[in-house]
Amino acid sequence: MSKDPFQHITDAELLEKFYSEHDTKWLGIVLQRYTFLLLGVCMKYLKNEEAAKDAVQQIFLKAILELGKYKVDYLKSWLYMVAKNHCLMQLRNKHTTVPVDEQPMLMEEKDDFYDQTNKEIALDLLELALNELTLEQKTCVKLFYLEKQSYHEITGITGYSLLQVKSFIQNGKRNLKILVEKKMHAKE
Amino acid sequence: MSELKNILQTEDALSSESLLNYLQGNASKEEHHAIERLMADSPFVNDAIEGLQHFKDPELIKEYIAELNRQVQKQTAKKNEKKTKRRLKDQNWLVIAILAILFLCIAGYFLILFIL
Numbered sequence: 001m002s003k004d005p006f007q008h009i010t011d012a013e014l015l016e017k018f019y020s021e022h023d024t025k026w027l028g029i030v031l032q033r034y035t036f037l038l039l040g041v042c043m044k045y046l047k048n049e050e051a052a053k054d055a056v057q058q059i060f061l062k063a064i065l066e067l068g069k070y071k072v073d074y075l076k077s078w079l080y081m082v083a084k085n086h087c088l089m090q091l092r093n094k095h096t097t098v099p100v101d102e103q104p105m106l107m108e109e110k111d112d113f114y115d116q117t118n119k120e121i122a123l124d125l126l127e128l129a130l131n132e133l134t135l136e137q138k139t140c141v142k143l144f145y146l147e148k149q150s151y152h153e154i155t156g157i158t159g160y161s162l163l164q165v166k167s168f169i170q171n172g173k174r175n176l177k178i179l180v181e182k183k184m185h186a187k188e
Numbered sequence: 189m190s191e192l193k194n195i196l197q198t199e200d201a202l203s204s205e206s207l208l209n210y211l212q213g214n215a216s217k218e219e220h221h222a223i224e225r226l227m228a229d230s231p232f233v234n235d236a237i238e239g240l241q242h243f244k245d246p247e248l249i250k251e252y253i254a255e256l257n258r259q260v261q262k263q264t265a266k267k268n269e270k271k272t273k274r275r276l277k278d279q280n281w282l283v284i285a286i287l288a289i290l291f292l293c294i295a296g297y298f299l300i301l302f303i304l
Contacts, residue, residue, distance in 0.1 A: 028264030032257045036204050039252060040236025047242060053252050060260045080232040144228070148221045169228045 011075045019071065027067060030075065031060055038083050045087035055090065059083050125187075129179035136160070137172030144169050204253070207237070211246045 006014065011030050018026040038059055042052035059082055072078045130138060139158060143149045149157065154165045209215040210223045227234040243249050 024264040028261050031260050031264075035253050035256050035260070036207060036240075036249075037232055037236040039249065039256070040239035041232065042239065043242050044235050044239030049243060049248065049252070052239070053256065056256050057259060060256070060263070064260075064263060076232065080235075084235075144224070148217070150220055151224055166228070166234070173228060 012073075015067070015072070015075060018067070024064060024068075027064060031063060034076070034079050038079065041080065041083045042087055045084070046090065051090075055083075055086055059086055062086070125180055125183050126176070129176050129183060132179055133172050133175055136164075137168045137175065140165055140168035141172040141176065145173075207240075208246060208250065210237070211240055211243075211249070 006029050011033070014026045014030040018024065018030075035056065038056045039052055042055040042059075043049065046052050046055060059079070062082060063079065066072075066082075130141065133141065136158075140154055140160070143154045143157060144151075151162055151165050154160070155162050158165070160168065206215060206219045206223065209219055215223065223237070227237055240246075240249060
């Protein structure tokens with residue numbers, strides 16, 4: 001597990017190098033950043049270590065082929081979508097029932113909403129918004145972000161299941177963002 | 189309460205070492221929290237970690253990653269090599285064609301000179 005010598009170069013920059021120099025070496029470098037995550041996603045769906053490894057191999061081949069054909073802006077989200085689709089197709093071919101899952105949107109997961117407005121968000125706005133969340137979301141968000149408790153510790157404290165804790169945190173954060181945005185617009 | 193602001197911040201990079209530590213239960217409290225924050229932010233990371241937890245032996249993950257990385261390096265390097273080889277071949281033909289045209293021009297010139 002060697003360190004990435006191109007760590008300082010972003011995915012987008014590496015992809016740009018690939019598109020301008022037509023050198024697949026750059027593609028190799030950027031894809032290796034996702035081996036870990038892709039193996040995990042394939043394992044989650046296929047539940048077999050060998051099958052997951054083979055799937056990642058095929059996803060890489062597909063990525064090398066497709067990325068040469070057209071431009072992809074958000075590699076991370078694109079790879080996630082390709083991996084999920086690949087696994088779901090495999091499961092479908094095996095005639096397993098597949099839960100209907102929402103398609104991930106092809107956009108950067110990291111949004112710069114907060115980075116842009118970092119300085120402008122008043123603490124009282126956040127506190128107000130936090131109090132508007134449902135009790136479960138508020139409790140989990142506070143324990144997780146403010147008291148830095150782990151998922152497992154939170155299940156112990158609250159008695160919710162791991163799945164519930166995760167979803168309360170994710171939805172809580174999303175709602176918090178929406179509430180803060182609304183309040184900021186109202187202020188303007 | 190200044191911690192409050194951190195809620196909306198998104199976490200960045202994920203190092204494979206800290207991820208492995210997390211899977212093996214050896215992560216420090218900070219590492220542990222950082223990874224769970226990433227999971228809360230990104231469904232990709234969340235799915236991946238849930239999947240990696242199914243591996244019976246985390247050491248096997250390392251092996252698989254190394255193998256997959258070696259393969260992708262080979263695939264991306266090989267294609268490149270082929271391309272440069274082909275480019276060289278194309279260039280050879282180009283040189284031959286130019287020489288042939290030059291030769292024909294010169295031969296034509298002398299032929300016309302000879303006829304006249």
